[in-house]
Amino acid sequence: MTEMDFQTFMQQVVNAVSLGSLYALLAIGYTMVYGILRLINFAHGDIFMLGAYFAFYAIAAFTMPWFISFPIAIILTILVGVLLERSAYRPLRNSPRIAIMISAIGASYLIENLGIMIFGGRPKAFPAIDFFDRMMPIGPIRIAGVSVTIIVATFVVLLILFYIINKTKTGMAMRAVSKDYEAARLMGIDVNTIITITFGIGSGLAAVGGILWGMKYPQLIPLMGLMPGLKCFIAAVIGGIGDVRGAVIGGFILGFGEIMLVAFFPDLSGYRDAFAFIVLIFVLLVKPSGIMGKAAIEKV
Amino acid sequence: MNGVKSKQRRRRDAILTAVAILVIGVLLYLANIYMDNYQLRILNLCGIYIILSLSMILINGFVGLFSLGHAGFMAIGAYTVALLCTPPMAKQMNYYLEPIVPWLAEIEWPFLPATLLGGVLAAIMGLLIGAPVLRLKDDYLAIATLGFAEIIRIVFTNTQSITNGSLGLKGLPEMEITLPVINFTLNLSACIWITAILTVLFMVRLVNGSYGMAFKAIREDEIAAEAMGINVFKHKLLAFVIASFFAGIGGGLLGNIMGTVDPLMFRFLLTYNIVLIVVFGGIGSLTGGVLAAIVITAAMELLRFLDSSFHMGPIDVPGIPGLRMVAFSLLLMFIIIFKPRGIMGVREFSWQWLIELPRSMKNGSFGRKKLRKDVSK
Numbered sequence: 001m002t003e004m005d006f007q008t009f010m011q012q013v014v015n016a017v018s019l020g021s022l023y024a025l026l027a028i029g030y031t032m033v034y035g036i037l038r039l040i041n042f043a044h045g046d047i048f049m050l051g052a053y054f055a056f057y058a059i060a061a062f063t064m065p066w067f068i069s070f071p072i073a074i075i076l077t078i079l080v081g082v083l084l085e086r087s088a089y090r091p092l093r094n095s096p097r098i099a100i101m102i103s104a105i106g107a108s109y110l111i112e113n114l115g116i117m118i119f120g121g122r123p124k125a126f127p128a129i130d131f132f133d134r135m136m137p138i139g140p141i142r143i144a145g146v147s148v149t150i151i152v153a154t155f156v157v158l159l160i161l162f163y164i165i166n167k168t169k170t171g172m173a174m175r176a177v178s179k180d181y182e183a184a185r186l187m188g189i190d191v192n193t194i195i196t197i198t199f200g201i202g203s204g205l206a207a208v209g210g211i212l213w214g215m216k217y218p219q220l221i222p223l224m225g226l227m228p229g230l231k232c233f234i235a236a237v238i239g240g241i242g243d244v245r246g247a248v249i250g251g252f253i254l255g256f257g258e259i260m261l262v263a264f265f266p267d268l269s270g271y272r273d274a275f276a277f278i279v280l281i282f283v284l285l286v287k288p289s290g291i292m293g294k295a296a297i298e299k300v
Numbered sequence: 301m302n303g304v305k306s307k308q309r310r311r312r313d314a315i316l317t318a319v320a321i322l323v324i325g326v327l328l329y330l331a332n333i334y335m336d337n338y339q340l341r342i343l344n345l346c347g348i349y350i351i352l353s354l355s356m357i358l359i360n361g362f363v364g365l366f367s368l369g370h371a372g373f374m375a376i377g378a379y380t381v382a383l384l385c386t387p388p389m390a391k392q393m394n395y396y397l398e399p400i401v402p403w404l405a406e407i408e409w410p411f412l413p414a415t416l417l418g419g420v421l422a423a424i425m426g427l428l429i430g431a432p433v434l435r436l437k438d439d440y441l442a443i444a445t446l447g448f449a450e451i452i453r454i455v456f457t458n459t460q461s462i463t464n465g466s467l468g469l470k471g472l473p474e475m476e477i478t479l480p481v482i483n484f485t486l487n488l489s490a491c492i493w494i495t496a497i498l499t500v501l502f503m504v505r506l507v508n509g510s511y512g513m514a515f516k517a518i519r520e521d522e523i524a525a526e527a528m529g530i531n532v533f534k535h536k537l538l539a540f541v542i543a544s545f546f547a548g549i550g551g552g553l554l555g556n557i558m559g560t561v562d563p564l565m566f567r568f569l570l571t572y573n574i575v576l577i578v579v580f581g582g583i584g585s586l587t588g589g590v591l592a593a594i595v596i597t598a599a600m601e602l603l604r605f606l607d608s609s610f611h612m613g614p615i616d617v618p619g620i621p622g623l624r625m626v627a628f629s630l631l632l633m634f635i636i637i638f639k640p641r642g643i644m645g646v647r648e649f650s651w652q653w654l655i656e657l658p659r660s661m662k663n664g665s666f667g668r669k670k671l672r673k674d675v676s677k
Contacts, residue, residue, distance in 0.1 A: 040439045091637050097438055098366050102579055103636045109572050110629035117622030226568065230450070233443060270458035277447035284444055285432050 010141045012263045018147040018216065020255025021154035025209035026232035027239070027247035028161065029202030035178035035242035036198055038097060042104040043084055045229015046111035047203050051077040051210030052126065052220050053119055059127050066129045074207040081203025082196055084111075090192075108229075115222030126218035133215075150212045157208055158248065161201070165244060174198060178242060231276040238283050240293025249291060254279070313651045321497060328493050340489060341557065342601050347492040348553050349593035351499045353577045354586060355546035361584035362507055363539045364519030365434065366442045368571050372449030373422040373544045374551025375456055375566035380418035381552035382469045382561040383462070384409040390471035397467060398460045411475045411491070415552045422548025423541045425452070430540040434533065446568065457563040468562025475556045492553050499546055503586055506542070515539055519584075576632050582642025587649040592642070603627055 026048055033041045054076045058069030088107040092100040132149045135142045165171040176184040177194045185191045213228070214220060235254045239246025254276050262269045283290065331343060352370065359367050386394075388406050399405075409417075433444045456463045463469070475488045486494070506512055514535045517525040526532050555561040577596045581588030606623040635642065 038439075040443065088633060088637070092640070095640055098360075098583070099636065099640045101366065101439060101442065102575060103633070105572060105575060106579075106629060106632040106636050109569075109576075110626070110633055113622060113625035113629045117620060117626050121622070230443075230446070230568075234447070237440070237443070271454060274451045274454040277451050280447050281433070281444060284436055284440060288436065288440060 007141050012259055014143050014147045016256045016259035018150040020252035021150050022209050022213055023232050023235050023255050024248040024251030025205045027235035027251045028244055029206050030233045031236040031241055031247040032198050032202050039100050043107040043111055045225030046108050047081050048206040048210040049225035050080055051207030052214040055211045056126055070211055074204055077207035078200045078203045081199045085199040112222055119222055124220040126214035146215050234276045234280040238290055240290030243292040246290055246292035316651045332489055344489055344492050344557050346594045346597045347496040348550050349597050350496045350590050351546055351550040352574050353589040353593045354499055354503045355543045356574050356578050357589045359539050359543040362515040367445040368442045369445030369449040370547050370574050371566040371570040372452035373547035375452055376422040376425055377418035377548030377551030378555030378561045379463055380421055381414045382472055382555050384414040385411055386472055394464050394469055401461050412477050418552040419545045419548040423545035426541045426544025430537045434536045453563050453566050468560055470560045472559050580635055580642055582644040584646040585644035585648055588642055588644030
């Protein structure tokens with residue numbers, strides 16, 4: 001353990017909260033899709049990558065200001081997410097689960113390779129945006145503006161999401177489909193529309209996550225979604241898959257764990273990426289249903 | 301129907317198999333003489349992917365456990381071979397960031413024991429990982445095995461003084477195995493293809509034997525299998541360990557033909573590649589796995605023209621780097637969506653089918669009926 005002063009410690013805490021926020025945004029997409037389709041959407045991390053790249057091109061190539069670029073990037077990403085569901089997952093809805101999971105792997109592979117072909121394999125630098133890119137003094141400590149932006153943006157997005165899920169009819173239908181697919185359909189819910197909306201929301205959150213990620217870690221590569229994608233699925237499992245609150249909690253657990261591991265044990269910083277997987281295996285062995293999940297009963 | 305198969309027929313099949321292996325051996329010998337290095341390399345890759353795809357089919361196809369941990373086990377095999385077989389001189393040149401641990405510095409093993417040890421270490425790791433993880437099912441199992449594979453890779457990236465970390469190991473000598481008694485030296489291709497053929501024979505025996513029956517029973521209905529007295533967990537673990545062993549062997553060979561081993565080789569994408577081959581062949585068919593390994597590996601190389609510019613009559617088609625992999629992943633998506641059972645499904649090649657082929661072709665059924673019947677036995 002290294003000695004650190006209050007200033008550094010608080011900066012690490014802010015870092016942890018902002019990383020946790022990013023993970024939470026991505027984990028929600030996994031958990032919502034899994035809740036409804038029982039599918040690990042392996043391509044979700046790549047959707048996240050697309051969000052970052054779309055924003056990059058809107059700003060760097062089309063020189064649009066950020067407040068126009070970001071919504072465009074988010075809308076484009078949502079379109080890709082919905083298209084993905086239509087083309088890769090819907091035709092296999094009634095196939096064995098392994099088939100649809102392989103389809104998800106294939107879709108991920110396809111998007112990554114398309115990314116390498118279209119965006120190029122070389123890293124691209126996400127443009128710095130003056131509005132977010134300054135140090136903010138909060139009391140005695142100074143905090144990077146990007147981190148504050150991430151935390152505030154995530155908070156707002158989560159509020160909207162919880163409103164949609166808990167207070168609107170669509171949200172109620174989503175919860176119903178997630179609870180019991182067949183029964184929901186019998187009750188007159190248009191399951192296909194709900195699934196499309198779910199993918200749309202998930203992809204939108206991933207796009208927001210991708211853009212914020214690009215601002216914080218401004219190096220874009222086509223494979224950038226692979227590791228965060230896997231970790232955020234893990235976050236969803238930790239929180240109890242299918243449960244949106246659980247995904248948020250899981251995201252923050254991973255974010256805090258990773259940053260604190262690096263902060264307090266710098267020697268182990270190389271194992272940062274392994275942290276999530278170790279936690280995953282621990283959770284799967286101790287309580288596979290996750291923190292918020294209920295144990296499933298096996299029917300014969 | 302297996303038991304009813306007459307003694308005569310079994311002997312005929314054994315002879316035919318032996319003849320086939322002999323023919324393949326002669327063909328490979330000729331290939332070794334007449335093919336250039338590039339073609340030989342593709343041929344060798346085909347052999348390695350046969351080993352890897354059969355290893356994945358065993359666990360994913362026959363036992364029905366969706367495991368995505370192959371890259372990790374391959375890394376174990378590849379690093380074992382690389383660390384034990386690289387000459388001490390080359391090792392010294394590799395480890396310039398941090399010196400190698402003394403107990404590995406002077407070691408130089410022959411290839412045969414090193415490759416076998418790679419397989420055994422991978423199998424031991426398979427046992428250690430499988431024991432806790434195989435209690436999980438479906439996608440949880442997939443993500444847990446994937447997680448372990450990543451952990452293995454990350455550990456290899458960080459143990460600088462043993463594996464040389466992210467710098468990797470360069471300068472592996474090409475594999476050669478000298479047979480002890482007759483003093484005959486097998487080159488790399490021979491080693492790979494002998495291993496591949498042994499793998500195929502082993503898998504066919506395993507899958508058609510009583511263990512194979514148990515595996516398939518578990519795949520079809522785990523609870524029913526348990527009720528029939530099959531020790532489900534033991535069989536799952538056995539299959540997982542065997543699959544890990546062959547993944548380790550395949551990894552060792554792969555590292556050898558690449559000439560270098562580094563942690564980035566063993567990312568999740570490597571497992572993707574094997575999944576693609578297995579899906580193409582039809583999960584659950586050894587024949588499909590072998591065919592797909594050859595077809596896909598060859599196709600991957602043939603599609604290379606997509607990346608460089610080429611002439612189409614008078615038109616100059618500019619090359620788009622990366623188009624090859626896109627075409628390739630599109631192919632995968634098409635197969636999954638439109639032909640989810642792959643080229644073979646669960647059908648297998650059998651000599652009986654081949655012998656009856658001319659007759660059934662006349663009937664226009666192309667032996668399909670017969671094949672299906674064979675499977676149901």
